[in-house]
Amino acid sequence: MLQQLQSLLARTELNISDQQAEQLVALVGLLDKWNKAYNLTSVRDPNAMLVRHIMDSVVVSPYLEGERFIDVGTGPGLPGLPLAIINPDKQFVLLDSLGKRIRFIRTVVHQLGLANVVAVQSRVEQYQPEQKFDGVLSRAFASLDDMLSWCAHLPAPHGRFLALKGQIPEQELQSLPAHLTCQAVYPLHVPEQEGDRHLVVISQASQ
Numbered sequence: 315m316l317q318q319l320q321s322l323l324a325r326t327e328l329n330i331s332d333q334q335a336e337q338l339v340a341l342v343g344l345l346d347k348w349n350k351a352y353n354l355t356s357v358r359d360p361n362a363m364l365v366r367h368i369m370d371s372v373v374v375s376p377y378l379e380g381e382r383f384i385d386v387g388t389g390p391g392l393p394g395l396p397l398a399i400i401n402p403d404k405q406f407v408l409l410d411s412l413g414k415r416i417r418f419i420r421t422v423v424h425q426l427g428l429a430n431v432v433a434v435q436s437r438v439e440q441y442q443p444e445q446k447f448d449g450v451l452s453r454a455f456a457s458l459d460d461m462l463s464w465c466a467h468l469p470a471p472h473g474r475f476l477a478l479k480g481q482i483p484e485q486e487l488q489s490l491p492a493h494l495t496c497q498a499v500y501p502l503h504v505p506e507q508e509g510d511r512h513l514v515v516i517s518q519a520s521q
Contacts, residue, residue, distance in 0.1 A: 315339050318361065322369050325505040327376070330400050337399045337426050338368050344422055345390055352414045354390040365506045371396035371453070373502045374478065377513055380448020381405060386438045386465055387455035391419045393478065394451065398431045405430050407447070411437045439464050446470035453478040458486040462494060462516065475516040478502075482512050495519040 316339050323330055330338075345367070346360045357363050371393030378397065381404050385394030388408040398406040408419050408431060419433040434441060450468045452461050458477055469475065474497065487496050494516050502511040 315342065315360065315364065319364055319368070322364065322505045323372075326369075326373060326503065328372060328400070330372070334400050337428075338372075338396060340426060341391075341395055341399065341422060342368060344418075344425065348390075348418050348421075352418065354415060354418060365504065367392050368396050369504050370478075370502075370507060370511065372400055373504055373511075374451070374476065374513055375400055377476065377500060377515065378404060378449060379474070380472075382445065382447045382470075383407070383449040383451055384409060384443070384447045384468055385451045385453075386461070386468070387452060388415070388419070389454070390415055391422060391433075393453050395419065395422060395428075395431065397451075398428055399426070402430055405432075407432050407434055407443070409434045409436060409438060409441055411435065438468075441468075443468065446473060448473050449476050450474070451476045451478075458483050458514065458516075459489070462491065471518065473517075475514075477514040477516070479512045479514055481510050483514065487514070490516070493519050 319335055342360050342363045357366050374393055384407040386409050388394050388410045391408055394406050394408040416433045416435040423431045447468055450465050482499055497515045497517045500513040502513055504511050
């Protein structure tokens with residue numbers, strides 16, 4: 315599996331250390347093991363997890379600006395855990411309302427020795443961070459409208475919303491609130507992943 319991951323990574327511009335690659339493979343192993351008991355993801359095949367969960371998450375890494383990030387509705391830690399593994403200099407809060415997902419994330423953090431991840435069990439609209447975030451990440455979390463309204467209290471004044479989407483949500487982008495603007499939409503290349511993937515970046519309109 316490590317070889318398969320290395321060959322997938324070779325088709326991107328990401329530079330990932332051997333230790334980070336081993337941690338990503340270990341994450342797939344833990345996800346596969348827990349999934350049998352706790353049904354954390356509908357993807358059952360570990361090789362498919364490499365593409366649809368790990369690669370689909372790490373390709374966002376070049377677009378992370380700043381140091382503090384929150385992954386809302388993280389599920390089993392996606393994209394937060396893979397991004398935290400390959401960005402040890404950045405801090406990640408992984409937020410989900412389901413206890414079994416948070417227990418899984420805390421197990422991964424402990425077993426892989428990730429010092430830059432905090433797992434929080436809470437509904438996003440009830441979570442009040444002491445410090446705001448440079449980036450608010452979401453993947454398969456909600457519609458863009460819901461994400462922007464439920465997470466409005468999370469970014470710092472310069473902070474950005476980073477939404478992983480399949481097709482570009484044209485209609486939602488046309489109805490953004492006046493104080494927000496679509497800064498960019500980046501096509502994401504995920505080796506061996508079928509279908510479109512895009513990263514929608516939204517910032518305060520005054521920037």
